[in-house]
Amino acid sequence: MMTCDWDATSGWHHPKIEPIGELKIHPGAKVLHYASELFEGMKAYRGVDNKIRMFRPEMNMARMKRTAIRAALPDFDSEEMINVLTEMLRLDQEWVPNSDVCSLYMRPTLIGTDPTLGVGCATEAKMFVITGPVGAYYSTGFQPVSLLADSRFIRAFPGGVGAYKMGCNYAPTIWVGKEAASKNCQQVLWLYGENEDLTEVGTMNIFLFWKNEEGDMELITPPLHRGLILPGVTRDSLLELGREWGEYKVTERTLNMQEVKKALAEKRLYEMFGSGTACVVSPVGKILYHNKVTDEYEELHIPTMSSKHGVMQKFYNTINDIQYGRLIKDGWMRDI
Amino acid sequence: MMTCDWDATSGWHHPKIEPIGELKIHPGAKVLHYASELFEGMKAYRGVDNKIRMFRPEMNMARMKRTAIRAALPDFDSEEMINVLTEMLRLDQEWVPNSDVCSLYMRPTLIGTDPTLGVGCATEAKMFVITGPVGAYYSTGFQPVSLLADSRFIRAFPGGVGAYKMGCNYAPTIWVGKEAASKNCQQVLWLYGENEDLTEVGTMNIFLFWKNEEGDMELITPPLHRGLILPGVTRDSLLELGREWGEYKVTERTLNMQEVKKALAEKRLYEMFGSGTACVVSPVGKILYHNKVTDEYEELHIPTMSSKHGVMQKFYNTINDIQYGRLIKDGWMRDI
Numbered sequence: 001m002m003t004c005d006w007d008a009t010s011g012w013h014h015p016k017i018e019p020i021g022e023l024k025i026h027p028g029a030k031v032l033h034y035a036s037e038l039f040e041g042m043k044a045y046r047g048v049d050n051k052i053r054m055f056r057p058e059m060n061m062a063r064m065k066r067t068a069i070r071a072a073l074p075d076f077d078s079e080e081m082i083n084v085l086t087e088m089l090r091l092d093q094e095w096v097p098n099s100d101v102c103s104l105y106m107r108p109t110l111i112g113t114d115p116t117l118g119v120g121c122a123t124e125a126k127m128f129v130i131t132g133p134v135g136a137y138y139s140t141g142f143q144p145v146s147l148l149a150d151s152r153f154i155r156a157f158p159g160g161v162g163a164y165k166m167g168c169n170y171a172p173t174i175w176v177g178k179e180a181a182s183k184n185c186q187q188v189l190w191l192y193g194e195n196e197d198l199t200e201v202g203t204m205n206i207f208l209f210w211k212n213e214e215g216d217m218e219l220i221t222p223p224l225h226r227g228l229i230l231p232g233v234t235r236d237s238l239l240e241l242g243r244e245w246g247e248y249k250v251t252e253r254t255l256n257m258q259e260v261k262k263a264l265a266e267k268r269l270y271e272m273f274g275s276g277t278a279c280v281v282s283p284v285g286k287i288l289y290h291n292k293v294t295d296e297y298e299e300l301h302i303p304t305m306s307s308k309h310g311v312m313q314k315f316y317n318t319i320n321d322i323q324y325g326r327l328i329k330d331g332w333m334r335d336i
Numbered sequence: 337m338m339t340c341d342w343d344a345t346s347g348w349h350h351p352k353i354e355p356i357g358e359l360k361i362h363p364g365a366k367v368l369h370y371a372s373e374l375f376e377g378m379k380a381y382r383g384v385d386n387k388i389r390m391f392r393p394e395m396n397m398a399r400m401k402r403t404a405i406r407a408a409l410p411d412f413d414s415e416e417m418i419n420v421l422t423e424m425l426r427l428d429q430e431w432v433p434n435s436d437v438c439s440l441y442m443r444p445t446l447i448g449t450d451p452t453l454g455v456g457c458a459t460e461a462k463m464f465v466i467t468g469p470v471g472a473y474y475s476t477g478f479q480p481v482s483l484l485a486d487s488r489f490i491r492a493f494p495g496g497v498g499a500y501k502m503g504c505n506y507a508p509t510i511w512v513g514k515e516a517a518s519k520n521c522q523q524v525l526w527l528y529g530e531n532e533d534l535t536e537v538g539t540m541n542i543f544l545f546w547k548n549e550e551g552d553m554e555l556i557t558p559p560l561h562r563g564l565i566l567p568g569v570t571r572d573s574l575l576e577l578g579r580e581w582g583e584y585k586v587t588e589r590t591l592n593m594q595e596v597k598k599a600l601a602e603k604r605l606y607e608m609f610g611s612g613t614a615c616v617v618s619p620v621g622k623i624l625y626h627n628k629v630t631d632e633y634e635e636l637h638i639p640t641m642s643s644k645h646g647v648m649q650k651f652y653n654t655i656n657d658i659q660y661g662r663l664i665k666d667g668w669m670r671d672i
Contacts, residue, residue: 001363023368024358027337027466032359032447034506035371072510107453111368117443117468119506119539121514130363132453154495159488161508168504170370170455172497174408178457203455 002088002129005113006074012127015084017091020130028115036112036122037167038067041277042233043103043134044089044336046096047325052089053333054106055323057082059233064108067164072121073110081108081127082334088129089336100324101136105278137279144285144305145274147189147201148180149257151292155190155200156228162199163227170203177202183297185288187274192228196257196292199228204274204282205235208255209248209311211268217248219311220255221275234275237332238315248311257289264300271304273312280319281312338424338465341449342410348463351420353427356466364451372448372458373503374403377613378569379439379470380425380672382432383661388425389669390442391659393418395569400444403500408457409446417444417463418670424465425672436660437472441614473615480621480641481610483525483537484516485593487628491526491536492564498535499563506539513538519633521624523610528564532593532628535564540610540618541571544591545584545647547604553584555647556591557611570611573668574651584647593625600636606643616655617648 003023004015030036040060046052061078068075085106089096096104108129112122153176155169156162162169173188180188187202198206199222212218219242224231242250263269272284283304288297304312321327339359340351366372376396382388397414404411421442425432432440444465448458489512491505492498498505509524516524523538534542535558548554555578560567578586599605608620619640624633640648657663 020363022360023363025361027356027359027445027464028443032367032373032445033375033443033503034510035373035503036507036510037368037371039369070511071507072514105453107364107369109363109368117441119510119513121510128363152495154493157490157493157496159490160493166507167369167371168507171372171407171502171504174370174372174455174457175406177455178408 001131002084002127004084004127006125006127008123012074012076015127017088023126023128025113026115028117030112030114030116030122033117034112034119035166035168035171036071036073037110038064038071038073038165039107039109039167040064040165042106042108043277043323044096044106045103045323045325046098048100049325051325052093052096052336053323053325054082054085054089054336056233056237056332057085057334059236060108063165063231063233064110067166068110070161070164071166073112074122074125076127085129086336088131092131093336095131095133097133100320103134103323104131105134106131134278142283142305144283145186146184146286146288147187147284148183148185148290149189149191149196149287150290151191151196152290153179153188153190154192157192158226158228160227163224163230165230183288189287191257197254198222198256198260200230201274201284204276204279205229205232207238207273207275208260208269209271209307209309210263211270212249217309219248219250221252222254223252232275234277234280234319237319238275241315241318260287261289261300264302269302270307270309271312272302273304281316283312337467338420338463340420340463342461342463344459348410348412351463353424359462359464361449362451364453366448366450366452366458369453370448370455371502371504371507372407372409373446374400374407374409374501375443375445375503376400376501378442378444379613379659380432380442381439381659381661382434384436385661387661388429388432388672389659389661390418390421390425390672392569392573392668393421393670395572396444399501399567399569400446403502404446406497406500407502409448410458410461412463421465422672424467428467429672431467431469433469436656439470439659440467441470442467470614478619478641480619481522482520482622482624483523483620484519484521484626485525485527485532485623486626487527487532488626489515489524489526490528493528494562494564496563499560499566501566519624525623527593533590534558534592534596536566537610537620540612540615541565541568543574543609543611543648544596544605545607545643545645546599547606548585553645555584555586557588558590559588568611570613570616570655573655574611577651577654596623597625597636600638605638606645607640607648608638609640609648617652619648
């Protein structure tokens with residue numbers, strides 16, 4: 001693991017890479033009381049040429065910097081941090097799996113450590129990075145997930161911090177995840193507002209491929225501007241690829257449950273999938289929708305798995321090809 | 337400090353009381369990534385009869401239990417926990433100040449400790465309690481605070497966890513507190529929704545004493561039902577005392593900025609104050625209000641300090657008299 005301490009007087013100290021071990025944290029540390037904490041999730045891949053690469057690490061580090069400022073935790077130099085990650089990967093390269101379906105997950109984390117119970121800016125902080133090899137997400141092919149969509153549970157709201165990767169966005173979702181599991185749903189489809197706008201799914205961004213009311217084939221994902229959506233690196237990558245290919249319209253816009261239901265009824269909705277670092281894409285097979293008017297649950301079947309358009313599949317294949325060095329996309333993969 | 341571990345297999349272990357020291361926490365522990373954490377704030381007082389007492393500890397423990405369930409952290413027995421706090425106070429009784437303006441602050445905390453990066457229920461957890469003597473909050477008399485009221489910053493929202501004392505409610509407020517400080521305000525007056533309803537002030541509940549539009553003298557605090565408000569122990573105590581005294585109407589209802597401005601203009605607003613464990617009551621002297629229509633700031637002067645009604649002052653005196661044993665209120669003080 002890497003650890004690096006910071007304090008308000010002397011700034012960042014020298015980073016250390018050492019065997020993983022327990023952290024010593026004062027029981028009054030801000031991270032334990034006021035959730036002064038944030039993290040990133042990223043991966044290193046061993047390419048078919050045996051070279052180890054990170055996927056768009058500058059995107060993660062830019063988001064981590066923005067999050068640090070919003071969380072009142074110390075700022076840092078992104079490129080310096082990528083150097084540290086590179087150094088870790090060089091040391092730990094045997095842990096990057098020799099497989100084009102596995103990878104090494106990396107978890108940079110920043111916590112406020114000063115033991116003062118006032119709710120205020122951290123005056124001491126610790127950055128650390130832990131890593132772990134992860135196996136194939138889809139060892140037996142894509143597994144469509146069932147989602148609980150219930151607008152009584154809200155993940156993020158305008159004026160809040162839903163656009164930042166702060167720890168505080170996750171704790172409130174765990175109990176809702178249990179509710180979903182009790183209804184045989186694997187994830188929560190997070191809705192927002194009067195119109196029940198789709199925002200995210202579980203800890204992923206959400207995409208929908210349909211024929212819109214004007215008859216155009218269109219890929220849609222909700223927009224970032226209201227601060228309700230985490231700006232995912234995979235989300236950004238899918239949008240860029242989709243626009244590059246030019247095979248269909250690519251749109252960032254607000255999308256609500258009534259539009260989804262109408263498109264399903266008119267058989268215009270072909271695919272719905274989450275996007276994220278862990279899985280790249282994750283197909284949605286069912287939505288268990290809580291109708292707030294009738295207070296009843298409706299099962300919506302999403303035909304993602306039987307789509308003949310192969311939009312999700314092409315994203316999956318392309319991103320994988322890029323990550324494992326079978327396909328070059330300028331500026332996306334960073335050699336260590 | 338007290339520590340007590342829990343795991344999903346064997347439940348709670350025996351609590352230990354030992355000298356304060358750093359906790360050993362795995363870098364993958366849920367508390368460091370997903371804010372799996374909650375706390376309570378409570379005090380022990382040395383009465384004028386030299387007996388040490390806690391103020392309504394069953395209220396704090398009931399809230400802590402509710403919060404543990406919402407945070408997907410383990411449940412516990414409230415009375416057992418009060419016994420543990422009592423045992424700590426017996427051991428540490430020399431730390432409870434010999435003064436009727438000081439007290440011993442107690443911070444029970446519950447964190448998720450299992451080192452698994454999945455966003456899910458904690459399978460291991462740690463309860464700990466740290467304490468520290470605190471001095472007089474008002475060593476030179478009441479100090480009125482200035483509040484920043486800006487509806488672009490939201491503390492809590494329906495469908496969220498604003499009614500629970502989870503760490504995640506605090507991290508997002510720190511940056512907003514810096515914004516307030518940069519405008520010479522000590523606290524944030526948290527507004528919510530289209531009508532800019534008053535919800536909380538800093539980390540306190542908010543009270544207002546006015547003559548309402550019907551001409552009745554009335555004490556108002558926002559209601560709990562929308563889940564936007566932390567159910568404060570001091571809030572509950574002021575409501576109970578105010579109703580017992582019967583000197584004015586006591587109302588829990590939604591209150592918005594336009595009503596505050598109108599009442600100020602009509603000179604019907606006499607007092608505004610926060611309520612909380614740290615200060616009992618905290619007078620508001622000024623609101624710096626961001627007008628969302630004009631995008632300009634308006635200074636509202638709140639005449640709390642020159643009120644002839646003495647509502648806040650009577651609450652302060654009465655709660656202090658109860659806490660230091662000069663006045664008996666059945667069931668509120670718990671002997672150790």
